Amino acid sequence: MVLSALRGALGFLTRLPVGADEDGWEAFRRTPGAIPAVGYVVGILAALPFAADLLVALPDPSVALAYLVVLYGLTGITHLDGLADCADAAIVHGDAARRREVAKDEAVGVGAAVALGVVLVGLALAALALSARPPVAAVVIVVAAEVGARTGMAALVCLGNAAYDGMGARLTAVNGRRDLVAVAGVAAPVAVVLPALLAGGPATLPASLGEDAALAAAIVATFVGALAGTGLVHAWARSRLGGVSGDVLGAANEGSRLLALHAGVIAWTLS
Numbered sequence: 001m002v003l004s005a006l007r008g009a010l011g012f013l014t015r016l017p018v019g020a021d022e023d024g025w026e027a028f029r030r031t032p033g034a035i036p037a038v039g040y041v042v043g044i045l046a047a048l049p050f051a052a053d054l055l056v057a058l059p060d061p062s063v064a065l066a067y068l069v070v071l072y073g074l075t076g077i078t079h080l081d082g083l084a085d086c087a088d089a090a091i092v093h094g095d096a097a098r099r100r101e102v103a104k105d106e107a108v109g110v111g112a113a114v115a116l117g118v119v120l121v122g123l124a125l126a127a128l129a130l131s132a133r134p135p136v137a138a139v140v141i142v143v144a145a146e147v148g149a150r151t152g153m154a155a156l157v158c159l160g161n162a163a164y165d166g167m168g169a170r171l172t173a174v175n176g177r178r179d180l181v182a183v184a185g186v187a188a189p190v191a192v193v194l195p196a197l198l199a200g201g202p203a204t205l206p207a208s209l210g211e212d213a214a215l216a217a218a219i220v221a222t223f224v225g226a227l228a229g230t231g232l233v234h235a236w237a238r239s240r241l242g243g244v245s246g247d248v249l250g251a252a253n254e255g256s257r258l259l260a261l262h263a264g265v266i267a268w269t270l271s
Helices: 002-013 022-029 034-046 048-054 060-075 078-090 096-104 110-130 135-159 167-172 177-199 212-240 246-270
Strands: none
Touching: 002 022, 002 034, 034 048, 034 060, 034 135, 034 177, 048 060, 048 135, 060 078, 060 110, 078 096, 078 110, 078 212, 078 246, 110 135, 110 246, 135 167, 135 177, 135 212, 135 246, 167 246, 177 212, 212 246
16 A cells, blocks of 8 residues: 555656556555655655766756756646646635636736746755755755655645645545644654754764754754745635645645745755
């Protein structure tokens, strides 16, 4: 069940060639802990441009561009599409039904264009800042951001109510608060264990991770930033759309990643 859920999560949340079938989907939608597990896979692969700096010194802008290319090559644009739909709905005047109607419209409006521009530029700037950090530390922060963003997505699946029948309803209908235990367990290695080890000083982890205390603070800030981003999207969706939808889950993932990376960079800078 666990392996099937992970395969299903990878098949439906990424473009990795693991296969996406009905059995995998059913296992995935009933196992929200598989969502943050995907964060580890995507985070490690998306961080490869930063890891490459250990072998050859690449220009920081090239590393940032490579990060974006690898990230969206892995995840596709499904979540960006959800962000665009929610952004268009956000600028419309009217009730929740009117906003949901706009979110379902395939046309790309001004709100979508602005939101996509802000997210992509924001991610590029965060990657540019990370490329100036020790490579291994940058990798850790990228992984923490991906796990954090998908932990938030899993929390929405467990705590949210669907705005209407669709992807959001199929996920929220079979999960509840008790499933958060498994979600937290999957996220704990990067959210709790690693910062605790780093806070223990150089004796606990290799010196290649750089300034242990600063990195520990950055990881915690990254994870908290991701959850804060999810909370903001959820609060907006509940008041403006009437609940969670597939678009809301996508928007939460994109917004949380952006906030997480910048929170990590800021925390590192101030530590």
